[in-house]
Amino acid sequence: ERMEELAPAHFDSPFDFIFRVADKVSTPLLNLNEAELGYNVGQPVLSNVKLQLVPGARIALLGPNGAGKSTLIKSIVGDLPLLAGDLTCSENLVIGYFAQHQLDSLDPKASPLLHFQRIAQDEREQVLRNFLGGFNFRGKRCDEPVLNFSGGEKARLALALIAWGKPNLLLLDEPTNHLDLEMRQALSMALQDFSGALLLVSHDRHLIKSTMDELYLVAEGRVQEFAGDLEDYSKWLNDYRLRQRPDNDAASPDKVDRRAQRQAAAALRKQLAPLRKHTDTLEKQLDNIQKELQALETILADNSLYEQPQKDQLRQHLSQQTNLLQKQVKLEETWLNSLEALELLQSELGEDI
Structure with a gap:
């Protein structure tokens, strides 16, 4: 109930896929206890980490760049050995x-x-082709080498391989x-239907809001639940960055450089707030249009509407549907451009959200 409800991504979306249901599920799927995570013994990135993942858990990891979000995921998947502590995995655990x-x-x-x-x-082969078709690999594209694929196509293929593997934990x-945009929406819908546990790191605020239940903060060597x-x-991150600034007021070239950097960062943050507000406003407008389209679909599903006495009313509803679809396409393009600008600005500031 807390998750944002998404309407079908598009009536003509080339993407239609699910994460296949796991054969077996245990609870908990994974338990991380009193763990120290990092790359060098004696210099952990994260300490005293306690995290239990059960089916249905949906956790987004927040935190400054370099704070350890990817380190946590790499440790869970086994790419990084624990420096200390215990990682207990269910015998039925399947990680995507x-x-x-x-x-x-x-x-x-x-x-x-x-x-x-x-x-x-x-x-x-036909079963595999049908599944790949849901990720828009169809016809000759299904048989072409990955060598010349775009970054987006490679990402879709990687996600398709994960979805086929019947995971009960997604990292x-x-x-x-x-x-x-089409694929982002399709991924959001597939994640909403996913019944396993999900741990997510993402710049995409819309994806987080539409699929996550819990927020965890990874910062200052700790992993803990975030109450807000x-x-x-965003307010916490701004305060955090203020706390990280040096207090040395002595005049020096370094001080001048730091002052210039702070002024530049402040100018970027000044742009960030209205851009974020604009992006959120566009999201709400898209949600409203999708709700109106859903309501129209319900109306148009009534067989009596297609009888002769209802001819004018049917024409009116179809015209309204066409106008809404056209408005949706334009609004989605504006939203995607705004989202890309927001993500670029956040990356320049070193923000993750």
Whole structure:
């Protein structure tokens, strides 16, 4: 009930997929206790980490760049050994792990179909083609080598491989990078239907708001539940950055440089607030249009509306539907441009959300 309800991404969306249901599920899926995480013994990035993941958990990780969000995910998936503490995994645990570096691990000479045939040797080819079609790999594109694929196509293929694997725990580190609006919406819908546990790192505020139940803060060597919402986190992050500034007032070239950097950052933050507000406003407008379209679909599903006495009313509803769809397309383009500008500005400031 707390999750934002999403209407169908588009009536003509090329994407239609799900994360296949896991064969077995245990609870808890994973338990991290008194753990120290990092790269060097004696210099942990995160300390005293306690985290239990159960089916249905939906946690977004917030925190400054370099605070340890990716370190936590890499430790859970096993890419980084624990420096101390315990990691207990269910015997039925199946992890679906997405990170940007995994795009480079795709075989550039293999096609999407061949990638799937390697992991599903006993499955009929048509079944694999149908599944890939949900990620818009159709026809000849399904048989072309990955070598010339765009970043977005590689990301879609990586997500398709994860979705096929029937995970009961998803670890997603910036999954929407390179994805267009249609695919972002389709991913949001698929994640809403996912019944396993989900741990997410993302710049995409819309994805977080529409799919996550809990926010966890990764900062200052700790992982802890965050009691506020994304707006509260933005305020926390601003206060955090103020606390990190040096207090040395002595005049020096370094001091002048720091002052110039602070002034530049302040100018960027001044742009950030109205841009974020504008993006949120566009999201709300899109939500309203989607609700109106849903209501119209319900009306148009009434068979009596297609009888002769209702002819004028039917024409009116169809005209309204057309106008709303046209408005939706224009608004989505504006929203995507605003979102990209917001993410670029946040990256310049070093923000993750």
